[in-house]
Amino acid sequence: MDDINWRSHWESNNIGFHLDQANPMLIKHWPKIRAMPKDMVFVPLCGKSLDMAELHKQGHFVLGSELSEIAVDAFFTEQNLDHTRHNAGEHEYWSGDRLAIIQGDYFTLAEDSVPARFVYDRAALIALPPDMQKPYIEQLLHIAPDIEQILLITVEYDDTAAAPPPFSIPPARVKELYGEYFEIDLLETRDTKPSPRKQAQGLKVITEHVFKLDRK
Numbered sequence: 262m263d264d265i266n267w268r269s270h271w272e273s274n275n276i277g278f279h280l281d282q283a284n285p286m287l288i289k290h291w292p293k294i295r296a297m298p299k300d301m302v303f304v305p306l307c308g309k310s311l312d313m314a315e316l317h318k319q320g321h322f323v324l325g326s327e328l329s330e331i332a333v334d335a336f337f338t339e340q341n342l343d344h345t346r347h348n349a350g351e352h353e354y355w356s357g358d359r360l361a362i363i364q365g366d367y368f369t370l371a372e373d374s375v376p377a378r379f380v381y382d383r384a385a386l387i388a389l390p391p392d393m394q395k396p397y398i399e400q401l402l403h404i405a406p407d408i409e410q411i412l413l414i415t416v417e418y419d420d421t422a423a424a425p426p427p428f429s430i431p432p433a434r435v436k437e438l439y440g441e442y443f444e445i446d447l448l449e450t451r452d453t454k455p456s457p458r459k460q461a462q463g464l465k466v467i468t469e470h471v472f473k474l475d476r477k
């Protein structure tokens with residue numbers, strides 16, 4: 262389940278998706294999610310995102326899932342967070358105070374292994390090619406069956422002109438993927454500046470959509 266070879270993105274520091282600050286769309290729209298401090302927020306395909314630090318700062322228990330050891334190690338080092346590591350089969354658990362990351366393949370996480378009712382997805386669904394997107398959602402509901410709400414950020418652009426990832430996921434595709442399980446509320450659409458790599462491919466603007474998903 263590693264078609265894009267994300268590990269090599271981390272090995273060569275090709276991480277144009279990483280933001281050096283918390284995502285402004287998280288700050289703006291997270292209050293619309295009814296998670297209380299201490300509630301767990303699951304962050305699939307989390308990288309070393311500072312959004313995890315922001316959610317942690319807001320009092321949540323944060324649980325991430327990430328393939329790359331380099332990313333997880335960088336997160337704990339850069340955030341200066343004490344942590345322990347333990348191995349559970351093919352996954353490695355990195356645990357700090359109210360924040361843990363399960364390193365390994367998201368698609369092999371076990372049923373019910375994520376006791377979270379809230380999910381934050383920025384650059385996770387859009388990191389996956391179209392044929393992996395439905396399996397990603399099925400796996401989400403398999404590992405975290407109690408999910409109530411998701412804050413989801415996707416991008417839309419001509420991904421045939423600039424090589425993905427990210428994969429373009431317009432609102433109609435979100436409906437196709439999630440509509441069976443969730444009410445979908447499009448909170449905001451805005452134009453953003455592409456990563457330097459995408460700009461070099463000639464892309465001048467990338468449209469970002471923010472959704473709130475409520476379990477039916």
Ligand SMILES: C[S@@+](CC[C@H](N)C(=O)[O-])C[C@H]1O[C@@H](n2cnc3c(N)ncnc32)[C@H](O)[C@@H]1O
Pocket residue numbers: 262263267268278279280305306307308309310326327328329332365366367368383384385388
């Ligand atoms: C586009 S990045 C986004 C990272 C983060 N969400 C952010 O906003 O910065 C996608 C991440 O998913 C991770 N990833 C890809 N496939 C994965 C898998 N099967 N299991 C766990 N993590 C995966 C990659 O290593 C990469 O860090």
